[in-house]
Amino acid sequence: MAKGDVMRVSKEKAEENRQRILTEAARLFRERGLSGVGVDALTQAAGLTHGSLYSQFGSKDSLMAQALTHGHAGNVARAAGNSSIAASVAAYLSPEHRDNPGTGCFMAALGCDMPRQSGEVRHSFTQIVRGSVARLAGLLPKRRKREREDRALALVAAMVGAVVLARAVDDPELSNRILAVTRARLAEEA
């Protein structure tokens, strides 16, 4: 055992470590993709070694599922400030969101990889979709619930697509234009 190592750790500290791994993982996965971050990078970001991931989560796959849920909860907390559709759409389609995937939307960051993920991970992701749609539906003008949900569903799809493409293209002008025209189009509808 190396010099400064502490072996057994208090339950409190262990829970703290667990939260820190989840928070760092949620950021790293969005920044580099699910397969772009190894277990070493995941635990190192939290100041631990890879083995601790298996004590806490059992597998990388399980950690991925939990990191999605954990990170989305953080997003929901931060998004609580946007109390109108207009504000939510504007924030989502902003250059700031585009340029900071690590603290942004999981759907835009990881959506394309989902078809190839485990049931556990896809389930977490699907809950994020449902939650996002429900939140926007709640901000839409009152009509029948089903109708609001449908509107919100199409709205979310359009927003996700715009950010995916805005991040993907190598031309900043085109990227800005994708965000701008989608903002204009969705404002028109709302």
Place this chain on the structure above:
Amino acid sequence: MAKGDVMRVSKEKAEENRQRILTEAARLFRERGLSGVGVDALTQAAGLTHGSLYSQFGSKDSLMAQALTHGHAGNVARAAGNSSIAASVAAYLSPEHRDNPGTGCFMAALGCDMPRQSGEVRHSFTQIVRGSVARLAGLLPKRRKREREDRALALVAAMVGAVVLARAVDDPELSNRILAVTRARLAEEA
């Protein structure tokens, strides 16, 4: 050298092999993701060994860039049949497209991975975005060119987002609904 091996190959045959690698690569990348297909799988799918990839393309990265362009050309040829916006949108947002990524849109299949790709690959991808937007803009009712492009840009973003999400979620009902509401919404506008 093993039994049935042919070593030097005619220029004709070499070009044929090259096309076959590109075609198979375009399919495999869309089905399994760029990092989900190794050089062995890529060349084996064309009946060759991994070394030939380096004769033909120099690197996996270069092959990725060329496979995107090659595969998109195939899509353009097949899409020529859809001569109206309505037909194009309906085909794009169909369950058939959702369930067959290997022959479908590159933007929906690989968009999320682009931020982390090489300049070469991102450039190919950006050309695909521009081409897709230009094609749809050409089908839109005549107004000023800029206006049609803006409309097409927002349209493409919405379509891509819908297919990404429809493929990602683990609930078939939700998946179908994403396609249906986006179809309805975009038909309304067009």
Place this chain on the structure above:
DNA sequence: TGTACATCAGTGAACGCGCGTTCACTGATGTAC
């Protein structure tokens, strides 16, 4: 047209590397008395 030789698409062994996971071990924490 026939012969000699250079070219180069494709082969397959080998490379270093990072991946996810396992496992024996550590020793402070937490518990039972």
Place this chain on the structure above:
DNA sequence: TGTACATCAGTGAACGCGCGTTCACTGATGTAC
């Protein structure tokens, strides 16, 4: 309250594996005479 012991979060070495790439080699194709 004090002591003896079990627990278990975290360590670090080791595992097999597949990755992208390199390289010496092959031998039919293509070319120069």
